[in-house]
Amino acid sequence: MAKETKKQVAVIGLGRFGGSVCKELYKTGYEVLAIDRNTEKINQYVDFSTHAIQMDTTDEEALSNAGIKNCSHVVVAIGNDIQSSILTTLILKELDIPNVWTKAQNQYHHKVLERIGADRIIHPEYDMGIRVAQNMVAEKIIDYIDLSDDYSIAELFATPIVNGKTLASLDLRRKYKINVLAIKRDNRLTVSPMPEDTIQTNDLLIIIGLKKDVKRFQEKGL
Ligand code: ADP
Numbered sequence: 001m002a003k004e005t006k007k008q009v010a011v012i013g014l015g016r017f018g019g020s021v022c023k024e025l026y027k028t029g030y031e032v033l034a035i036d037r038n039t040e041k042i043n044q045y046v047d048f049s050t051h052a053i054q055m056d057t058t059d060e061e062a063l064s065n066a067g068i069k070n071c072s073h074v075v076v077a078i079g080n081d082i083q084s085s086i087l088t089t090l091i092l093k094e095l096d097i098p099n100v101w102t103k104a105q106n107q108y109h110h111k112v113l114e115r116i117g118a119d120r121i122i123h124p125e126y127d128m129g130i131r132v133a134q135n136m137v138a139e140k141i142i143d144y145i146d147l148s149d150d151y152s153i154a155e156l157f158a159t160p161i162v163n164g165k166t167l168a169s170l171d172l173r174r175k176y177k178i179n180v181l182a183i184k185r186d187n188r189l190t191v192s193p194m195p196e197d198t199i200q201t202n203d204l205l206i207i208i209g210l211k212k213d214v215k216r217f218q219e220k221g222l
Contacts, residue, residue, distance in 0.1 A: 009031070010075070012074065014038075014042075023048045034051070037055060056084075057084070063091060072099060074092050075101045075102075076103065085104075086112055089116055098119075100120075101118070101121075110123070150210055151208065156204070156217075156222060157205075162199045167180060167199070178214060180205055181208055183204070
């Protein structure tokens with residue numbers, strides 16, 4: 001059997017945004033290369049990454065020597081230095097990194113990143129603003145049955161956040177301590193779905209769990 005290798009990812013630029021991406025990926029179990037040109041940042045991230053490397057990522061040779069080519073995903077979270085962000089993204093695409101996600105400062109920066117082949121362009125504050133607004137207005141719980149003081153059954157609409165994901169990959173039992181009793185799509189009901197069953201946007205999920213966990217899933221998982 002092939003030896004299972006851990007997925008390797010890199011985060012370049014350990015400011016507020018890059019730093020939180022790095023910590024979260026590391027916590028989730030990825031092998032994370034944390035890269036910054038500032039030594040202080042590197043010292044801060046030694047315990048929150050697999051390898052913390054001090055370098056200027058506009059130096060192509062240094063990037064190659066750091067083993068960046070083993071990474072399937074690289075997040076470029078360089079903030080104000082737009083020139084460095086663009087050059088780093090360009091080098092990564094020239095090195096054939098399949099998924100380069102870059103943080104953009106403004107629309108001009110966005111346009112250039114698009115041109116040079118960034119696979120995803122992120123505007124953290126703008127994207128988060130939309131997410132907050134959607135969460136505030138979304139009425140995701142369709143029906144709710146109190147089973148006891150603590151437990152409930154709820155019916156919720158699946159949002160694009162879980163679209164295309166299997167129940168196994170969502171890991172809802174562990175993350176939210178809830179169980180999916182059934183999935184309703186169009187008029188077809190799948191009772192006791194299997195881990196490999198996939199969820200689609202607008203599926204109706206019938207779940208059971210502690211009320212506080214159902215609430216947490218609705219707010220954070222959907
Ligand atoms: P944020 O707004 O997310 O806090 P910052 O602009 O403060 O972002 O942080 C960006 C980080 O990127 C800084 O820690 C900076 O040292 C790092 N950085 C900037 N240019 C380069 C570069 N060429 N190579 C490596 N790291 C860089």
